[in-house]
Amino acid sequence: MLYLHDVWVNWFEGEENGYNVCSFHEWRKADGIEILDQIPVLYIEEEVYTYIENDLQDLPKSLLEIIYQKAYIRKNQERKPLEYAVIITDGESIMAFDTMGYEIPIRKSRLIPRQERLVLDLIKGRQPESFHISNREPKEYHILSLPPQAMTGLTRRERQLKQLLMIAIDQLEATNRLEELRYWLTEWKPERYHEIKQMDFNEAWTTLYNDLLNGWSTRHENFCRQIIKGQTYYENIWEREQQGDVSQTLRP
Numbered sequence: 001m002l003y004l005h006d007v008w009v010n011w012f013e014g015e016e017n018g019y020n021v022c023s024f025h026e027w028r029k030a031d032g033i034e035i036l037d038q039i040p041v042l043y044i045e046e047e048v049y050t051y052i053e054n055d056l057q058d059l060p061k062s063l064l065e066i067i068y069q070k071a072y073i074r075k076n077q078e079r080k081p082l083e084y085a086v087i088i089t090d091g092e093s094i095m096a097f098d099t100m101g102y103e104i105p106i107r108k109s110r111l112i113p114r115q116e117r118l119v120l121d122l123i124k125g126r127q128p129e130s131f132h133i134s135n136r137e138p139k140e141y142h143i144l145s146l147p148p149q150a151m152t153g154l155t156r157r158e159r160q161l162k163q164l165l166m167i168a169i170d171q172l173e174a175t176n177r178l179e180e181l182r183y184w185l186t187e188w189k190p191e192r193y194h195e196i197k198q199m200d201f202n203e204a205w206t207t208l209y210n211d212l213l214n215g216w217s218t219r220h221e222n223f224c225r226q227i228i229k230g231q232t233y234y235e236n237i238w239e240r241e242q243q244g245d246v247s248q249t250l251r252p
Helices: 046-053 061-067 113-122 154-176 178-188 188-196 201-215 220-225 232-245
Strands: 002-010 033-043 066-074 078-089 094-098 106-108
Touching: 002 113, 033 061, 046 078, 046 094, 061 066, 061 078, 078 113, 094 113, 154 178, 154 201, 154 220, 154 232, 178 188, 178 201, 178 220
Parallel strands: 033 078
Antiparallel strands: 002 033, 033 066, 066 078, 078 094, 094 106
């Protein structure tokens, strides 16, 4: 078994998509960084790595058995085992996860660059281990879990705001109010005002969703700000993202 020591982790909890498990350069001052005293390293096949990185389904039993209580965290001078925690790599991408005692990768983290290099050095000359995934369900993307290509090239802040916008238009669909939907579509595409007036609900919503799905711009951002206005919970998320500067104090 391979191990790494004094490992910096920044856990993202309940994230099924790897694009929301932020790389070190996107870590923030407000993030809760932990240092693991010890954690095992597994070199695994790309298919299994992708399954773990981009889903929250059950982990292979054989993998769980190998890593059982092999990771430790030090708290108040006491060394405590984590039931199932490990660093995985497919030879290119690298991620740590912790199941918090369950059998799914509930918490996920990237590593700092220096420790990523150490992982790749550890696996040099080795072959990836194979694990069988039973009862695997196909990954499904939807409005609240966008496909990776919809997030490609976006910063952490932009991804968060895009997800907030998708929540808002999903809520718009759920209310099923045609005139309200037409209003927002006209705000987005004022040049199609006369055409929008003739659209039914499904056509208008599909047009809005497809238009907003790809890319991100100042126009997207302004539209997001408009559509969440007056909804305190969403406005708080918005404000948090405006203040969420990448940390300049994290020096591995």
